Amino acid sequence: ATQQDKGGSSATFVDGTVRVAAPAKVNLTLHVTGRRDDGYHLLHSLVVFAGLFDRVILEPADRLSLEVVGPNASALAGVPTDDNIVLRAAWALAAATGSRKGARITLHKMLPVAAGIGGGSTDAAAALHGLMRLWDVRLPTDRLLQLAGGLGADVPVCLRGRPTEMSGVGEILREPPPLPAAWLLLVNPGVPLSTPQVFKARSGDFGKDMPLSEAPRDAAALASALAVRRNDLTAAAISLVPEIGRVLATMAALPGCLLSRMSGSGATCWGLFTTEYECRAAARALRLESPGWWMEPAPLLGAFDPFELAEGQP
Ligand code: C5P
Numbered sequence: 001a002t003q004q005d006k007g008g009s010s011a012t013f014v015d016g017t018v019r020v021a022a023p024a025k026v027n028l029t030l031h032v033t034g035r036r037d038d039g040y041h042l043l044h045s046l047v048v049f050a051g052l053f054d055r056v057i058l059e060p061a062d063r064l065s066l067e068v069v070g071p072n073a074s075a076l077a078g079v080p081t082d083d084n085i086v087l088r089a090a091w092a093l094a095a096a097t098g099s100r101k102g103a104r105i106t107l108h109k110m111l112p113v114a115a116g117i118g119g120g121s122t123d124a125a126a127a128l129h130g131l132m133r134l135w136d137v138r139l140p141t142d143r144l145l146q147l148a149g150g151l152g153a154d155v156p157v158c159l160r161g162r163p164t165e166m167s168g169v170g171e172i173l174r175e176p177p178p179l180p181a182a183w184l185l186l187v188n189p190g191v192p193l194s195t196p197q198v199f200k201a202r203s204g205d206f207g208k209d210m211p212l213s214e215a216p217r218d219a220a221a222l223a224s225a226l227a228v229r230r231n232d233l234t235a236a237a238i239s240l241v242p243e244i245g246r247v248l249a250t251m252a253a254l255p256g257c258l259l260s261r262m263s264g265s266g267a268t269c270w271g272l273f274t275t276e277y278e279c280r281a282a283a284r285a286l287r288l289e290s291p292g293w294w295m296e297p298a299p300l301l302g303a304f305d306p307f308e309l310a311e312g313q314p
Contacts, residue, residue: 016060018134021309022126023053023301024111025118025158026184026270027263028222029229031207033167040153040169041199044209046176046229048163050184050270052298054110054119055310056086056126058134061104064090068107075113075192085151089124090131092147097137112294114192116237116264118154125158129306145171154264162303165211177215179300180222183279185271186263187251187286188294189243198265201236219274223258226272230261237266244269250290254282273297 027045034042054070066087086107093099105127111119125148132138139147148155153170165174210229216222238245244262247269251260256278257271273279279297286295301309 016134018058018130019307019310020056020058020126020130021053021304021306021312022056022111022122022158023049023051023161023304023306023309024186024268024298025122025154025264026050026186026300027116027231028226028261028270029210030231030233030264031210031229032202032232033209034206036169042169042206043167044207044211045166046163046212046226047157047166048179049122049161049301049304050117050186050298051301051309051312052110052186052296053309054123054126055108056123056130057106057108058127058130059104059106060134061102063102064094064105065102066105066107068109070108070110072109072112073107075109085120085124085155086127089127089148089151089155092151093128093131093135093137093139096139096143096147097135099135099137101135103131103134112188112190112192112268114194115188115268116193116195116262116266117186117268118158118264121152121154122158124148124151124155125161126306128159133307145173161306162301167209174211177212179302180216180218182219182222182300183273183276184298184300185251185254185257185273185279185283185286186268186294186296186298187247187271188268189241189247190292190294191241191243191267193237193241193265193267195265197240198233198236201239202233203236204232207232219272220258223272226259226261231263233265234262237262241267243267247293250286251282254285256282
């Protein structure tokens, strides 16, 4: 059943199964620049993706169904499967395209949930890519991004799936200067954090847009550029989950760690490394020091094909 389709994508199999990667979204910067009348916050963020992902498997079926499996599936135990963002994405796409086909969707949940690395958003974006292939339907890009934005503020950037300068509430997406090769150590203290609560706990003035003006020549130059930028949700997240402060301090002290920051509304933090070797060595040291924390080393991805990525290592 895993024989590859001749000439087609490596991710389409003879039995019609489609496999899509939903990689972790990482905010390298996140400036809160204002607040709209509807309560949503205006952001300016440099968003990248890490080579660590959930897998969305889609099989032809008459009806739509979703099953969540994998190491972080139990964290979704309280989420009713009929209200999962993946199913909402499927319903929205069916309505927009008029497709009457179904899909048996299996979500292999590797990424921690409610963790600031876009779990639900990246799953929804992967489901949209996969369903368009499974159902053989398309939407114009602007229509598709609009549909994605209706599902969640981070779904459009996840659909774009490459380093992106994001602004507005997530609907304005621009190409940033090219980023150098680098490795990220993702660390989560194991405490889920609700995004609306973190935004509510935020205080202080609004920041300003600070786009990268030029391409950093290497990971160290990227770290220098990021060091004068911020994640404006960090203090609010630490007020709710003090352990985030310990994660950031511990990571900053790891040999080879050029910079450590929080992603999104937390609690996942990242450390930036030049090489895979340094990143994995830091992960080993940290695992001994803090065995209770979730941690994964992963490369910073450039442009990627979510179908090809799904065929790689989990
Ligand atoms: O759109 P999404 O469901 O991901 O957002 C969750 C919540 O996070 C929103 O209801 C809002 O409270 C907050 N949020 C915000 N500004 C953003 C994105 C999210 O205030 N740009």
